[in-house]
Each structure stands twice: as structure tokens, then as C-alpha cells.
Amino acid sequence: MLFFLFSMVSASYIPGTKPKEFEKDKIVELYVTKIDSSLTQLPFDYYYLNFCKPASTIEYNDNIGQSLSGDLIENSPYKIQMQNTVYCSNLCELTNSKTDIEIFKWMIDNEYKANWVIDGLPSGYRVPVNTTKTNLAFYQDGVPIGFKANGKRFLYNHHHFIIKVHKTSVDKWRIVGFLVNPMSLNSEGRDACKDYNIQEIIQVQENYVEKIITSENNFKLVEDVINEEFLQDAASQKIKWSYSVTFENSDTKWASRWDVYLYTEGGEVHWLSILNSFGMVIFLSFMVGHLFRRTLSRDISNYNERVDTDPEVDSGWKQLRGDVFRPPAYLGLFCVCIGSGIQLIFMTLFTILFACIGFLRPDHRGALLSTMLFLFAFMGCFGGYVSGRFYKMFGGLNWKTNSMGVATIFPGTCFGIFFIINLLIWGEESSGAVDFLSLLELICIWFGISVPLVFIGSALGYKKASITNPCKVSKIPKPIPMRRNFLVYCVCLLAGSLPFGCMFIELNYIMNSLWHHSLFYYLFGFLFLCFIVLIVTSAEVSILMTYIVLCREDYRWWWLSMQISGSSGVYLFLYSGFYYAIKLEISRFTSTVLYFGYMLIGSMAFALVTGTIGFISTFVFIRKIFSLIKSD
Structure with missing residues (x-):
């Protein structure tokens, strides 16, 4: 039976790694996708405009990510x-009504x-790059569209498709590039394919693009030759649509065909951002290390040596061992935040x-969003488990109520x-x-996968033995000598800028x-x-600031440890407002709501991730230092 089953097994491959080869005269499918704009952020179906359509x-749509993004x-x-x-x-040839013309x-x-899209490659619009290298774009x-x-x-009603191919054998090619030059x-009263010398225009365009002429005069010379179809203010207007197709041999390998789409200037900026982030981590690590090596070790040794004979040595954070x-x-809400944060951390x-x-x-369009959705759903077991452990x-x-909170509060807010x-x-429209x-x-993924896994993880966590802390909690709370003032909250809020600063430069690219x-x-x-730097920075910032609060004999550190590093989400949302005002030119109300709505979701997720990292690390830190001192 096993040998029979083995014979039915077929090999697979990582999606996107198997090249497709075309023989001569083989049909090359060209697909259309959405039409979009950075000014409105509102995508539309390609055939929302009066373009030529196939018979049917x-x-x-391969995945839910495409549907959610309108792709x-x-x-x-x-x-x-x-x-x-x-x-x-x-x-x-299509007749456009006045409404079509206005659209x-x-x-x-x-x-x-x-x-x-051709063979998975999006239509490329070649852009020249100012660099010392020649012929780089x-x-x-x-x-x-026009x-x-x-x-x-002016409306672009003729499209010249340039398909770059790499020959692999005698009569087989792989598509390694897809460009579109619009004209x-x-x-009006003409047949473009007869009255225009398209071949000569194409050659002019190719010379223009290959030399990458950035001179305004040369651009206008080409523009005057080919740009003539403008939209009229009339009740109707007939427009003829046509296209050209040329093939170019290329030395580009199939595995490198995306390089020209992914080109970005200033690659060294990424390395500078990484070095800047690592520098911040080293600085914080030095401060925390100094805290451990000098202050804490001295306090703990002095306390353990003199506590039996000199009760006055019991001061600062050491007085809080009962609280x-x-x-x-x-x-309940605190455990829900921890569970949601763990779920987001594992998903990320x-x-x-x-x-x-x-x-x-x-x-693979929509694959990233689909993967994030399914991973968030499946990581619910980890979120429920950690939340259940702390809740116990x-x-x-009532662990079921806690589980329902983990499964519904953050996803429900986002939904x-x-x-x-x-x-x-x-x-x-x-x-x-x-x-x-x-x-x-989307609702089936939420309630069919995420919710049950959260309950399973929470039940497993709640059934485990309770976490034993090194110090017992006293029956009567100790009075807090110094109340928190506005300055303390300001310092904690400023500390949250450090995790955000680690991601600032990379965030701009995202x-x-x-x-x-x-x-x-x-x-x-x-x-x-x-992300690694973010984890380390969030942990160290929370540990350092929480220790300062404990030294003020304030034992209310649970929420504070989460809020210190979690306040980086506030900086992310403020940065989104700055980005909206400086980098975007959105004028429509719907687009504005769309932008700030999604950035609010992202900021909340970022706050939960950094806040949970800060709390977990601080919890481990506090358990460690209080386990080193003598207790009654």
C-alpha cells in the first residue's frame, strides 16, 4: 500500500520559481488589471473606462488578497x-458618450x-535615472491613460508593447521584460495603421528611450510627433484603438527579470539606517548592561548581606517585593492585549x-496580504495560549470570556x-x-480558523500549572509615596520614540x-x-524606564511596561499625518478616510507588537531581579 501511494506522489516547486517557455507562434496571453492612481487611492476595474473588450x-482571482486590494x-x-x-x-472603434468623455x-x-500583465510581469513604463552609468533605467x-x-x-489610444525575450533553445524563449510605450x-476620419508610419514612430521612440534623453527639447520633439488625440467637448466622440507588438532579444536571465522593476536609488541609505539602528541598540545595551553590572548587582549584594541586621537597607525597588x-x-483587557500582541508578533x-x-x-498578486491574513488566523493558538497563561x-x-476577547476585540476593531x-x-463605484x-x-477565516484556535490555545494555557513568581503578594497594598506626575508620562512617551526611530527610514520605503x-x-x-533591532530596542526601553519607576517605589508597572514601547504606535500615526501632508496629494474625502483608516489599523498593530515585546521582556527582568533577593 505504501509503495502504491508513493507512485501517486508528484513533485512541486516554490511558487514563481518555474519559468514558462514559449515556442514560436505560441499565444502569449495579455491580461488587464485595475487602473489606479496615487492621487485618489481608489482603484477601478479596467473596463470601467470605455476600452475595447473581448467577446466575453x-x-x-486566485486569492482573497486580490479581492481585498481590488486587484x-x-x-x-x-x-x-x-x-x-x-x-x-x-x-x-468605440463611440464615447459625453459621460464617457468626462470619465x-x-x-x-x-x-x-x-x-x-504578461507571464506574471506587470506592464513597465521606462523611467530614466540620473546616474553616472549609461543606459540605465x-x-x-x-x-x-493620457x-x-x-x-x-490627450488620450493614449495606441500602445506599443515591447516584449523582451531570452532565448533558451533553438525555438524556445522566456519572457524577461514587458514595456509599454503609449501614443x-x-x-478622426483617419486610419492610424494606414495614415501614420507607425514603424518610423516606433524607431524614434526606441532611440529616445535607449539613449535616455532627459533634455526637455528632445522630449517635446517626440511628443509633437505622436501626441495628437485629444478629448473634445462634444456630445459624443469616436476613438479608434490600435496596438503594436515588437520583440527584443535580451541577455537578462529569467531569475533576474524583476531587477529593473525593483530598482531604487540610494541603496546605501538602507545600510545607513541599519547601522543607525544598531548604534541605537548598542547605546541602549550599554545603559542596560551598566544598570545590571553596577547598580543592580551592588544593590542586591548589599541588601542580601545587611537585610537581617539592618532593616533600613530595604529601600527603593526592593521594598516592593510584596506588591x-x-x-x-x-x-482581562491586559491579557487580551498580550494575546493579540503575541498573535501579531508571530504573524509578522x-x-x-x-x-x-x-x-x-x-x-503573485495578493499573496502577501493573503499570507498575512491566514498567518494571523493560525497564530491565534499562540496568542490564546500566552493570554491564558497570564490570565491564570x-x-x-472566566477564561472563556478572556479567550473571546483575544479572538474578537482587535480583529473586530480592524473589521x-x-x-x-x-x-x-x-x-x-x-x-x-x-x-x-x-x-x-474573510468572516469564515476569522470565525472558522482564528476563533477556534484562540480557544484551543487559551484552554491549553489555562490548564497548565500557574506561573509561580519569586515573591508572594501581600494582602494589604503598600501605599505609593510618590504619585506619578506629568513629567513621568512625558519621559515614557519620549522613550517610545526610540523603537519608532529604528524603523523610521525603512518605514519610508514601505x-x-x-x-x-x-x-x-x-x-x-x-x-x-x-525587526530584530525593533525587538531589542523595545525590550531595553521598557526595562530601563520600568526600573526607574520601580525605584520610585511605584509597583504599578504592568500597563506602564506595555505603554512605554507601545507608544511608538502613536509616533507611527503622527508620521502618517506628516506623510499625508508632505508626500501625498489626496483631495477626495473618501481617499482621506481610506488612508487614515488603514494607517490607524497599522498603528494599532505596531503598538501592540512593540508593547507586548516591552512587557514580556520587562516581566522576565523583574522576575529575575526579585528572585535574587532574600524574601520572607
Whole structure:
């Protein structure tokens, strides 16, 4: 039976690592995706505009991440065959109503870009780079629908597809590049494919692009030749659509075909940010190490030697041995925050590791978001387990209520914000609005996977023996001699800027990738290093500030240890407001709500991650120092 089962096993491969080879004349499928803009952040279905359609449109949605991001993939009417050059092919002629013309104008005014996909590669729009190297350029995802000039709006109604191929054998090629050069050809009473010398225009364009001319005069020379189709103020307007296809041989290997999309200037900035973060960690480590080596070791040794003969030596944090492990206020909510933080920490860690390995390649659209959703659901067992352990340590009795809080409070808050945003997007007729089936799938992941795993993990944690602390809690709370003043809270809030500072530079790249749709983020190795630095910084900041509070004989450290490092989420949200004012040009109310809604979710998650790291490390620290002193 085993040998029979082995014979049925077939090998698999890491997604995105198996190249596809095309023979001559083989059909090369060209798919269309959403049209989007960094100015509005509202994606639309490609066929929302009056573009040429195939006989029947088919949607290709592989995962829930595509549905949630509005990244729809559909078939197109373009017919492309490997190594078959087409200098001009009429696609269709469409009559646009006044409403259609107004929509085109609105899209051009808001800098919308159309997107195509061939063999997993997005349509690239070549952008010159000012560098000492010659003939260097990187690709931006998406091609403008049109442009404005001299008070008119010109529409790109002819697209020249440049497919770069790498020959692997006699009659087989791999696609290693996909460029689109748009043109605007006057179609009123003309046949662009007959009345224009498209081949000559293409050669002019190719010379322009290959030399990467940045001179304004040269750009205008090409612009005057090809940009002629403008949108008229009329009741209707006929527009003819056409396309060209050329193939270019390339020495680029299939494994390196994404390099031109992922190019970014200032790569040394990442190393500087890492060095800056490590410098901050070394500085904090020196302070904490000094605290352990000098102050703590001296206090503990002096106390243990003299406590039996000199009771006055019992001062500072050592007086709190009967109260330091007293349960915090709102212990149920505290355990919920810990469980949600653990769930987010494991989700983040595994997502970055999968991305570093190569599972989350950029040609798998929606894979990153889908992976994060499923990992968050499956990591519920860890969140429930840790929350259940602490809930029992604090003497909590109703562990089911605590489990339900871990399973619903943070996900429910995120879902509520997402649902409000989705309603506003739906009112804008954007393809970014999630349909009912996708919402139902999201709810099934939540209540079908995450909630049961949280309950299982919490039950296992609650059944384990309670965590035994080195000091017993006294029956009568000790009076706190010094109340916390405003200065203490200000210092703790300022300390939260250190974890945020470790991620600041890398965060700028992430924000650019999220809110500027023409850029890709791929530096997951740097992100992994930054995450490690974030863990260490959050831990050391919380330990240091909590020790200072304990020295003031204030034993209310539970929430404070979480708030110190968790306040970095406040800085993240403030930075999002700064980024909105400086880097973005959003003017629509819906887009503003979308931006700040998602950044609020991100800031809350960041606060829970850093806050939980700060509490866990501080808890270990306090257990250690109080286990070293003599107790009654």
C-alpha cells in the first residue's frame, strides 16, 4: 500500500520559481488589471473606462488578497504570438458618450494608470535615472491613460508593447521584460495603421528611450510627433484603438527579470539606517548592561548581606517585593492585549521569513496580504495560549470570556474600520470595494480558523500549572509615596520614540510602496534586520524606564511596561499625518478616510507588537531581579 501511494506522489516547486517557455507562434496571453492612481487611492476595474473588450470577459482571482486590494485580473482582446512582430493592428472603434468623455478627463486629471500583465510581469513604463552609468533605467508599474498639455487632455489610444525575450533553445524563449510605450494618434476620419508610419514612430521612440534623453527639447520633439488625440467637448466622440507588438532579444536571465522593476536609488541609505539602528541598540545595551553590572548587582549584594541586621537597607525597588506581582487593573483587557500582541508578533515574523525565502514573489498578486491574513488566523493558538497563561497567573476565573476577547476585540476593531472604508469605496463605484462573497470568506477565516484556535490555545494555557513568581503578594497594598506626575508620562512617551526611530527610514520605503502604486517593496532582508533591532530596542526601553519607576517605589508597572514601547504606535500615526501632508496629494474625502483608516489599523498593530515585546521582556527582568533577593 505504501509503495502504491508513493507512485501517486508528484513533485512541486516554490511558487514563481518555474519559468514558462514559449515556442514560436505560441499565444502569449495579455491580461488587464485595475487602473489606479496615487492621487485618489481608489482603484477601478479596467473596463470601467470605455476600452475595447473581448467577446466575453473572464476574471482570474486566485486569492482573497486580490479581492481585498481590488486587484482584478481579466482577459483582454489583444492577440500576441511569440516572435510575431505587429507594427499596427486596429483593435476596435468605440463611440464615447459625453459621460464617457468626462470619465476619461477625470481619470487623466487624477493621473490614473492602466495596467497589463504578461507571464506574471506587470506592464513597465521606462523611467530614466540620473546616474553616472549609461543606459540605465527602471520600470514603473502602470502606463498613464493620457496627459494634459496646452489646456487639452490627450488620450493614449495606441500602445506599443515591447516584449523582451531570452532565448533558451533553438525555438524556445522566456519572457524577461514587458514595456509599454503609449501614443496618442488622431483617429478622426483617419486610419492610424494606414495614415501614420507607425514603424518610423516606433524607431524614434526606441532611440529616445535607449539613449535616455532627459533634455526637455528632445522630449517635446517626440511628443509633437505622436501626441495628437485629444478629448473634445462634444456630445459624443469616436476613438479608434490600435496596438503594436515588437520583440527584443535580451541577455537578462529569467531569475533576474524583476531587477529593473525593483530598482531604487540610494541603496546605501538602507545600510545607513541599519547601522543607525544598531548604534541605537548598542547605546541602549550599554545603559542596560551598566544598570545590571553596577547598580543592580551592588544593590542586591548589599541588601542580601545587611537585610537581617539592618532593616533600613530595604529601600527603593526592593521594598516592593510584596506588591510588584500584584495583578494590574483591568486584568482581562491586559491579557487580551498580550494575546493579540503575541498573535501579531508571530504573524509578522513568519511573513517576513516567508518573503525572505522567496515564497511571496511580487508576480503573485495578493499573496502577501493573503499570507498575512491566514498567518494571523493560525497564530491565534499562540496568542490564546500566552493570554491564558497570564490570565491564570493573575487569578482570573472566566477564561472563556478572556479567550473571546483575544479572538474578537482587535480583529473586530480592524473589521469595523475596514467595513466603513469599504462602504465609502463602494459609493465611489471603485473596484477596491470588496464584494459580499469576499467579506463572507474573510468572516469564515476569522470565525472558522482564528476563533477556534484562540480557544484551543487559551484552554491549553489555562490548564497548565500557574506561573509561580519569586515573591508572594501581600494582602494589604503598600501605599505609593510618590504619585506619578506629568513629567513621568512625558519621559515614557519620549522613550517610545526610540523603537519608532529604528524603523523610521525603512518605514519610508514601505509607505512609498503602499501609497505610490508604481513602486514595489522587496527589501525583506533589511526589514528582517530592522525587526530584530525593533525587538531589542523595545525590550531595553521598557526595562530601563520600568526600573526607574520601580525605584520610585511605584509597583504599578504592568500597563506602564506595555505603554512605554507601545507608544511608538502613536509616533507611527503622527508620521502618517506628516506623510499625508508632505508626500501625498489626496483631495477626495473618501481617499482621506481610506488612508487614515488603514494607517490607524497599522498603528494599532505596531503598538501592540512593540508593547507586548516591552512587557514580556520587562516581566522576565523583574522576575529575575526579585528572585535574587532574600524574601520572607
